[in-house]
Amino acid sequence: MSTVVLLICTGLGLGALYFLIASGLSLIFGLMDVLNFAHGALLSIGAYATWWAGTEGGLGFWPAVACGTAIGTLAAVLLELVLIRPLYSRPRDQILATVGVGLAVPALLTGVWGADSRPFLQPPELSGTVHVLGAIVPANRFVLMAAAAVLLLVLRLFLGRTRYGLVVRAGVEDRAMVTALGIDVRRAFTLVFAIGGAAAALGGALGGLYFGSVHPGQGTSLLIFAFVVVVMGGMGSVTGAAVASAAVGLVQQFANYYTAAGLGDLSVVVLLAVLLLVRPRGLTGRLA
Amino acid sequence: MPRTGESFTESSTAGHRALRWWPIALVIVLLVAPYSALPVPGLLDGSLGSPGSLQLIALCLVYGALATGYDLLLGRTGLLSFGHALYFATGLYATDLAMLELGFPFLVAALFGVGCSTALALLLGSVSLRVTGIGFSMVTLAFAQAGSILIQRNPGGVTGGEEGRAAPADLLPGSLVGIENTANLYWIALAYLLLTLALVRWTVSSPTGRVWEGIRENERRVEVLGLRPYGFKLVAFVLAGGLAGAGGVVYLLLTGGAAPQAATSDATLALLVMVVLGGSGTRWGPLLGGALYTWAAHRLGDLANSAAIADLPAVLRVPLSQPLFLLGTLFIAVVYVLPGGLAALPARIRAARTGSAAAAHTPEGGSA
Numbered sequence: 001m002s003t004v005v006l007l008i009c010t011g012l013g014l015g016a017l018y019f020l021i022a023s024g025l026s027l028i029f030g031l032m033d034v035l036n037f038a039h040g041a042l043l044s045i046g047a048y049a050t051w052w053a054g055t056e057g058g059l060g061f062w063p064a065v066a067c068g069t070a071i072g073t074l075a076a077v078l079l080e081l082v083l084i085r086p087l088y089s090r091p092r093d094q095i096l097a098t099v100g101v102g103l104a105v106p107a108l109l110t111g112v113w114g115a116d117s118r119p120f121l122q123p124p125e126l127s128g129t130v131h132v133l134g135a136i137v138p139a140n141r142f143v144l145m146a147a148a149a150v151l152l153l154v155l156r157l158f159l160g161r162t163r164y165g166l167v168v169r170a171g172v173e174d175r176a177m178v179t180a181l182g183i184d185v186r187r188a189f190t191l192v193f194a195i196g197g198a199a200a201a202l203g204g205a206l207g208g209l210y211f212g213s214v215h216p217g218q219g220t221s222l223l224i225f226a227f228v229v230v231v232m233g234g235m236g237s238v239t240g241a242a243v244a245s246a247a248v249g250l251v252q253q254f255a256n257y258y259t260a261a262g263l264g265d266l267s268v269v270v271l272l273a274v275l276l277l278v279r280p281r282g283l284t285g286r287l288a
Numbered sequence: 289m290p291r292t293g294e295s296f297t298e299s300s301t302a303g304h305r306a307l308r309w310w311p312i313a314l315v316i317v318l319l320v321a322p323y324s325a326l327p328v329p330g331l332l333d334g335s336l337g338s339p340g341s342l343q344l345i346a347l348c349l350v351y352g353a354l355a356t357g358y359d360l361l362l363g364r365t366g367l368l369s370f371g372h373a374l375y376f377a378t379g380l381y382a383t384d385l386a387m388l389e390l391g392f393p394f395l396v397a398a399l400f401g402v403g404c405s406t407a408l409a410l411l412l413g414s415v416s417l418r419v420t421g422i423g424f425s426m427v428t429l430a431f432a433q434a435g436s437i438l439i440q441r442n443p444g445g446v447t448g449g450e451e452g453r454a455a456p457a458d459l460l461p462g463s464l465v466g467i468e469n470t471a472n473l474y475w476i477a478l479a480y481l482l483l484t485l486a487l488v489r490w491t492v493s494s495p496t497g498r499v500w501e502g503i504r505e506n507e508r509r510v511e512v513l514g515l516r517p518y519g520f521k522l523v524a525f526v527l528a529g530g531l532a533g534a535g536g537v538v539y540l541l542l543t544g545g546a547a548p549q550a551a552t553s554d555a556t557l558a559l560l561v562m563v564v565l566g567g568s569g570t571r572w573g574p575l576l577g578g579a580l581y582t583w584a585a586h587r588l589g590d591l592a593n594s595a596a597i598a599d600l601p602a603v604l605r606v607p608l609s610q611p612l613f614l615l616g617t618l619f620i621a622v623v624y625v626l627p628g629g630l631a632a633l634p635a636r637i638r639a640a641r642t643g644s645a646a647a648a649h650t651p652e653g654g655s656a
Contacts, residue, residue: 035422037557083620095368096564096623099557104616111606111613224433224553227426235423260443269434273415276427 005135007253013141015249016148017210020203021226022233022241023155024196030172030236031185031192033091038079038098039200039226040219041105046072046201047120047214048109054121061123065205072201073194080193085186102220109216117215120208140209147206148242151199155238164191172236225252225265228272247271311572318478321345322471333590339470343542344586346470346477348579350538353477353484355562355578357531362560363569364492365524366504368425370556371412371432375529377551378405379536381439384546385446387459394460401540402533409529410522417521420507429553436551452547455540464541473541480538481575484531489571491527500524504569554612558585561619567629576630584618585611 021043028036050068053059059067079101087094122140129136159165167188170178178185207222208214229248233240248268256264324336332341354376361367383401386392392400416427442449457465463472491497499520502510510517540546549555558581566577588611607613622629626636 029422033422035425086624090627092368093623093627096560097620099560100616100620100623102616103554103557103561103619104613107610107612107616108607111610220553224429228430231419231423231426231430265437266434269430272427272430276415276418 002133002135003257005133006137007257008250009132009135009137009141011250011253012246013144013210013249014253015246016144017203017207017222018226018229018245018248019148019242020144020151020199020206021222022229022245023151023238024192024199025223025226026230026233026236026238026241027155027168027172027192028196029230031168031175032084032094032189034084034094034098035227036098036196037095037223038101038105039196040221040223041102042072042076042079042197042200042219043204043207043222044106044109044214044216044219045075046204047208047218048113048204049201050205051118051120051208051214061121064121065202068205069198069201072204073198076193076197076200077190079197080190084193085189088186102223106216106220113216115216117213120211120213122209122212140206144206144210147202148245151202152238152242155195158195159238164188168192225268228268232272232275315482318345318349322474339467342470342474344583346474346542347586348582349474349477349481350535350542351559351562351582352575352578353481354532354535355559355566355574355581356481356484356488357528357535358559359563359568359574360488360491360500360524360528360531362563363574364488364497364504365500365521366507367521367524368422369416369428369525369528370425370553370560371416371428371430371435372528372532372559373551373553373555374412374432374435375405375409375532376536376539376555377435377439377546378408379533380540380546380550381447381453381536382533383537383540384453384455387456388453389446391459394464397459398537401537402530405533405536406526406530409526409533413522413525413529417518417525429556432551432556433553436548436553439548439551447548448546450548452545454545460541476541477538480534483534485575487527487531496520496523561615563629565619565622565629567631570629570631573629573631580630581615585615588614 021039025036025039028034028039046068048068049071050064053067054061054064057064057067079098083097083101084094087097125139128139130139130142131137157165159169164187167178167183167185168191170183171185171188175185203222204214204219207218211218225248229241229244232248233242233244248271251271252264252268254264255267259267321336322342326336328336328341332344358369358372361369361372379401381401382404383397386397386400387394390397412428412431416424416431419427439447440449447453463469464476492500499510499515499517502513502515503517503520507517510520536550539550559578562577562581563574564577565581566575567573592609592611607617626632628636
């Protein structure tokens, strides 16, 4: 029993991490049709900025996370303004440009800080464990879950209650119509990139907590599972992404524990294949 | 009007007509390369016919061919696959393991490897093509990542995990082992390239190729004409997968083993970069891009480890010691400055020289 509880908590923690990455990815894709390969780079930037602020900058853990998130957000906005915006209406080229960024940034991080993993600072208040129903669960899993829950709530409020959220939702549905109505969607693009970048950078910072270390390739490996989550949840659907990330995290943890290690990653892909055979449009039925 | 995807469509003068023969001239140069002691300072370390140079040129040819095969999907059919490295790695590993584990002789193992990659492409392609557009890209990526993880995890000690597995020298024909036989490997690489070019050219000009072109331009319209794009796309996917598998066999011979780097998502992204760099959907672009990228990656790698770089200030040293950083940056620049890739360059220069308003326009794979 306690093993199951531990696996559920760990799986949800991992799922929360996937959600932090996939939510931005899904929104960016839904609105702009851009498959953002630089999203993993944004995550790595957030992770390294947090690590750097915590070790070299001598900040406490939470200020370091805030700093990392801010730098990641800034990077995302710059990416959108400098690289994505000039290629407006050329989605294929936008994807290619983000691929270039996705290759260049990890290489640059490797060049500056080396290819090896760097131990990530663990604040004392989070290094402990929590007893849940007889299971001993590391506390940082709950931090991730809380962050994902807050993000989901904020995104729901933003999309449902604000004017810009309305523009984003309408843009996901039919961008051409929104433009035809005279609404400038480009500002919404930048905003969505900022939100996505902030979430990814936060994911990077908290991911460092989850894995206990940062390395340049971390973003890329997480990004691929985030892609799986986005496809499963339906493109552009935040709620779908939340459900799918929880499912993927849980399946991965349970399969890794009850079968040979490494099968968890494979079982996620099998899950994706089965889902596509049954429902080619993902969980929420949005057309890719 | 069918577009041939050539950048020499409107050549009128004799000079341009002469330019048409450059592929044949290049093939002749490549054929005599092993017998030449011509030094090529800057481009290559040794003379043209030295084993090191031949090895590098052969790698360039193999990647040129791989990029050409990948462009069947990207530039010809408009399918953006992010999992192409999986089929290359399947050909590589299946051939290697058939020799190591099952004791097959090399030729049988090679056929087995190509068969495996073709079968895998058929299986996974039939699933991934159920989704269209970007969904397809993401699904191919997920499958390839699963394959990459499987190879890394070393199931049952078969794949050798991080280390990979060296090819068994005793099962390979003697003429394909050892540094003195580099020329033979070079011939094989050249033959693979010519085979790929011929096959791509033949299929693209076949009725199926016409349908691929239609799918690239407008899939919905193909459906309205009463054709099912799914089958045609699957044919392209399986053909490209089989070609990639054959490339894996050649690569196994060239590098003497199978390493997990071949299966990573970076390997697929490298193919994508090659195709876009050269010009997707053109006849020679992918070959050009593949060869150039491979050469640049190797030379930059040598440069990164050289002593001259180590003495530079950090601002210059860090980017220069990371070939991927330079290639990624170059790639972004190409996307911006050279839409259509290097293959579009002659037409652009001509357009600039004549000052005509008709800018160079090459087919962009599937940009809707």
